[in-house]
Amino acid sequence: MRLTRRALLVAAPALALGATVRAAARDARPMRIVSLNPCLDAILLRLAEPARVAALSHYARDARTSAVAAEASSFPFTYETAEEIVALRPDLVLASRHTAIATRNALERLGIPFALFGVPDTVEDSLAQIAEIARLTGAEAQGAMLEREIRAAIAAAAPPPGLRPIAALILQGRGLAAGPGTLLDEMLARTGFVNAAARYGVVYWGEVPLELLIADPPQLLLSEADGAGFSQAGRMLGHPALAAVSGRMARAAFPETLFYCGGPVLLKTAAALVAARDAYWAAHA
Numbered sequence: 001m002r003l004t005r006r007a008l009l010v011a012a013p014a015l016a017l018g019a020t021v022r023a024a025a026r027d028a029r030p031m032r033i034v035s036l037n038p039c040l041d042a043i044l045l046r047l048a049e050p051a052r053v054a055a056l057s058h059y060a061r062d063a064r065t066s067a068v069a070a071e072a073s074s075f076p077f078t079y080e081t082a083e084e085i086v087a088l089r090p091d092l093v094l095a096s097r098h099t100a101i102a103t104r105n106a107l108e109r110l111g112i113p114f115a116l117f118g119v120p121d122t123v124e125d126s127l128a129q130i131a132e133i134a135r136l137t138g139a140e141a142q143g144a145m146l147e148r149e150i151r152a153a154i155a156a157a158a159p160p161p162g163l164r165p166i167a168a169l170i171l172q173g174r175g176l177a178a179g180p181g182t183l184l185d186e187m188l189a190r191t192g193f194v195n196a197a198a199r200y201g202v203v204y205w206g207e208v209p210l211e212l213l214i215a216d217p218p219q220l221l222l223s224e225a226d227g228a229g230f231s232q233a234g235r236m237l238g239h240p241a242l243a244a245v246s247g248r249m250a251r252a253a254f255p256e257t258l259f260y261c262g263g264p265v266l267l268k269t270a271a272a273l274v275a276a277r278d279a280y281w282a283a284h285a
Helices: 006-011 037-045 084-089 101-110 123-139 140-156 185-192 196-200 210-215 231-237 240-245 266-283
Strands: 012-018 032-036 054-057 092-096 113-116 167-170 176-178 194-195 206-207 222-224 251-253
Touching: 032 084, 037 054, 037 092, 054 210, 084 101, 092 123, 092 194, 101 113, 101 206, 113 123, 113 251, 123 185, 123 251, 140 266, 167 176, 167 185, 167 196, 176 196, 185 251, 185 266, 194 196, 222 266, 231 266, 251 266
Parallel strands: 032 054, 032 092, 092 113, 167 194, 167 222, 222 251
Antiparallel strands: 012 113, 176 206
């Protein structure tokens, strides 16, 4: 399996490949794979047999933010230190741009194969990431199957023809909104919504002040149920002033576990958005 520069670019958001992975070919499937990122964890768990997963990131077990917390609980985990990774004797490490520079440099210096991935901002980016990980792990058939499953789920989540888009705002637990240019922005558009974040000046991810939310509320606010999860959004969503706009702004639960990742998490994201859309129209027919 030859990894050319063109393959690296086409398979965005794979950002870089470690020295050993950049080598001309791999003759064997990696049998001890370490993931250092919760979104990569979710993909790896769908593609590789459990015996080939040497460790996941420590974030994978956090039920507040991980969509695979239940599955991840039976696997070893690391805090991304080079010492932990070396001790696991991996033949492939899946890292992200958030992985510590010191850890990445150590992997490069020690000749431990690793691939560095970015954050997918579109559905196609996410599917390309799945395909790249499938190729690196020798799980092409599983990757193709997962891609078909995601494409089918997103197609099935499309709104009926003629249905008016709902102006919705996705508010993350720390008070940030998913704006234009994010994967969630595209998922909103594909499932019958228009992203209201743009009206508040949000680009990519940004804060939406409570005053703006009250002055110009979206039709639907998607967030952790009742502001649970992280305290900042909880305080904001529980603010008495929001009661004044309750007649103009509906709310729907959108779990924190769906905010951060693409890959197989998109299956749950599509289902959650469809449920919110259908509930909104059932109440506003």
